[in-house]
Amino acid sequence: MEGGRPSRHEGVAPLDTMDALTQLSFVVHAMLERTAAEHDMSIVLARMLGILRDRRPTVNELARLLELDKSSVSGLVARAERRNFVQRTPSADDRRSVRVSLTEEGRRLTTAITAEFGAEVAALLSGLTPRDADALTRIAGTVVLSSMHRHGIDLSQVRE
Amino acid sequence: MEGGRPSRHEGVAPLDTMDALTQLSFVVHAMLERTAAEHDMSIVLARMLGILRDRRPTVNELARLLELDKSSVSGLVARAERRNFVQRTPSADDRRSVRVSLTEEGRRLTTAITAEFGAEVAALLSGLTPRDADALTRIAGTVVLSSMHRHGIDLSQVRE
DNA sequence: TATTGTTATACTCTATAACTATA
DNA sequence: TATAGTTATAGAGTATAACAATA
Numbered sequence: 001m002e003g004g005r006p007s008r009h010e011g012v013a014p015l016d017t018m019d020a021l022t023q024l025s026f027v028v029h030a031m032l033e034r035t036a037a038e039h040d041m042s043i044v045l046a047r048m049l050g051i052l053r054d055r056r057p058t059v060n061e062l063a064r065l066l067e068l069d070k071s072s073v074s075g076l077v078a079r080a081e082r083r084n085f086v087q088r089t090p091s092a093d094d095r096r097s098v099r100v101s102l103t104e105e106g107r108r109l110t111t112a113i114t115a116e117f118g119a120e121v122a123a124l125l126s127g128l129t130p131r132d133a134d135a136l137t138r139i140a141g142t143v144v145l146s147s148m149h150r151h152g153i154d155l156s157q158v159r160e
Numbered sequence: 161m162e163g164g165r166p167s168r169h170e171g172v173a174p175l176d177t178m179d180a181l182t183q184l185s186f187v188v189h190a191m192l193e194r195t196a197a198e199h200d201m202s203i204v205l206a207r208m209l210g211i212l213r214d215r216r217p218t219v220n221e222l223a224r225l226l227e228l229d230k231s232s233v234s235g236l237v238a239r240a241e242r243r244n245f246v247q248r249t250p251s252a253d254d255r256r257s258v259r260v261s262l263t264e265e266g267r268r269l270t271t272a273i274t275a276e277f278g279a280e281v282a283a284l285l286s287g288l289t290p291r292d293a294d295a296l297t298r299i300a301g302t303v304v305l306s307s308m309h310r311h312g313i314d315l316s317q318v319r320e
Numbered sequence: 321t322a323t324t325g326t327t328a329t330a331c332t333c334t335a336t337a338a339c340t341a342t343a
Numbered sequence: 344t345a346t347a348g349t350t351a352t353a354g355a356g357t358a359t360a361a362c363a364a365t366a
Contacts, residue, residue, distance in 0.1 A: 017293065018281045020300040021188055027307045028185035030227070042332065059348060067190070072334050074349055079332075096342045096347040121178045127306040128299065133177070136299045139292050140180040146287040147187045202355070219325060232357050234326055239355075256324040256365045 031124065035117045039109055044068075048076060049085060049102065049110040056101040058091065085109065191284065195277045199269055204228075208236060209245060209262065209270040216261040218251065245269065 015023065029043070036046040044066070051057070051065055059077060063070040077100055080086045085106035091097035102110065125133050189203070196206040204226070211217070211225055219237060223230040237260055240246045245266035251257035262270065285293050 015297070015301040015304065017285065017297040018278045020297045020304060021281055021284075022192065022277075023304045024300040025185045025188035025192070027304055028181055029189055032182070032185075044333070060346085068333090069335055070348065071336080071350080075333075078349090091347095094343075094347075096340095098348075117182075118178045121181055124181075124303060124307060125177070128302065132295075132299050132302070135292075135295050136303070137177045137180045139288065139296045139299075140184040141176070142288065142292070143284060143296070144180065144183045144187055147284060204356070220323085228356090229358055230325065231327080231359080235356075238326090251324095254324080254366075258325075 027124070028121075031120050032117060035113055035120060038116070039113060041109075041113070044076065045080060045085075046110075046113055048073075048080065049106055050114065052086065052100065052102045052106070053110055056089075056099045058097045058099060060097075062100060080106070187284070188281075191280050192277060195273055195280060198276070199273060201269075201273070204236065205240060205245075206270075206273055208233075208240065209266055210274065212246065212260065212262045212266070213270055216249075216259045218257045218259060220257075222260060240266070 032043050032046070036043055039046075041049075048062065048066060051062065055061075057065065059070055059073050062077070063073045066073060068076075077086060077088065081088060084103055086100050087103055088098040088100055091099055125136070128136065192203050192206070196203055199206075201209075208222065208226060211222065215221075217225065219230055219233050222237070223233045226233060228236075237246060237248065241248060244263055246260050247263055248258040248260055251259055285296070288296065
């Protein structure tokens with residue numbers, strides 16, 4: 001998880017698979033956190049706004065996409081609305097539902113954060129050979145897809 | 161960050177790479193979260209216990225390792241102590257400091273979580289060819305090390 | 321004066337349970 | 344009855360600022 005391996009200061013012991021993946025995950029996560037924090041946002045909030053870039057989901061749909069309880073999403077949306085990042089629109093067909101969508105300011109911020117994070121990722125990978133960078137992208141994509149498949153997640157639901 | 165489009169910026173990593181890395185990070189993070197949650201722990205708590213496997217740091221040192229404020233760590237340690245995962249020992253040399261260390265129960269839990277998480281990672285990568293699994297480990301390790309180097313983190317402090 | 325750790329305070333994020341208004 | 348969403352409540356996790364004890 002974090003401590004422990006037979007680490008040597010000289011020669012730098014290679015990380016084992018678990019540590020390499022875990023720490024890579026922490027590095028990317030911390031990077032996302034810093035990028036979001038520069039706009040006074042949490043990762044979850046930035047993630048929700050990212051989802052809203054091309055969708056107008058209901059609270060329930062958002063909860064499924066974020067794997068959170070609907071009450072958690074309700075609060076998340078309320079705080080985002082208070083800051084004028086999103087708006088709630090009564091659903092036309094089902095009067096119990098609301099559609100959540102980005103405001104102009106929310107869209108602007110989301111675009112900015114996405115660009116900044118992309119630049120950070122590029123910097124993170126700048127030390128890799130093009131060959132390794134491509135390999136990482138390809139293999140990471142494979143792992144993500146197989147993980148979704150294992151969890152029975154339909155791509156068309158997630159990506160649209 | 162999450163949504164779809166192949167929008168592109170000059171000099172910025174293609175969205176494919178950014179999405180692949182981000183989503184891989186989320187997959188691993190969610191996996192850690194589930195594993196920790198099975199023991200009623202958060203990721204941060206599990207991470208702290210992992211750090212304590214081979215160290216007896218002060219609160220300040222823990223704060224540096226976890227990149228948290230000392231007051232956050234103080235609360236984290238207090239909650240962990242209340243659950244009998246760690247203990248605080250007055251430091252011998254500096255009477256302002258305390259050393260934080262695992263209890264027997266904390267050590268047992270940490271070992272269990274580490275093993276479970278290792279099994280999850282193995283399952284996650286089981287669909288990869290051995291060649292790709294090795295490549296992922298090697299490239300992820302490279303990225304992590306260069307990230308640490310860029311942030312001026314000394315390996316001997318982190319790994320020991 | 322400076323540092324270590326705790327506490328007071330104030331947020332965000334999260335879940336469960338109870339509620340409302342629709343369906 | 345069942346579902347969509349909110350609210351009440353409780354708790355973890357986080358940071359800032361103020362504090363006590365020690366250096």
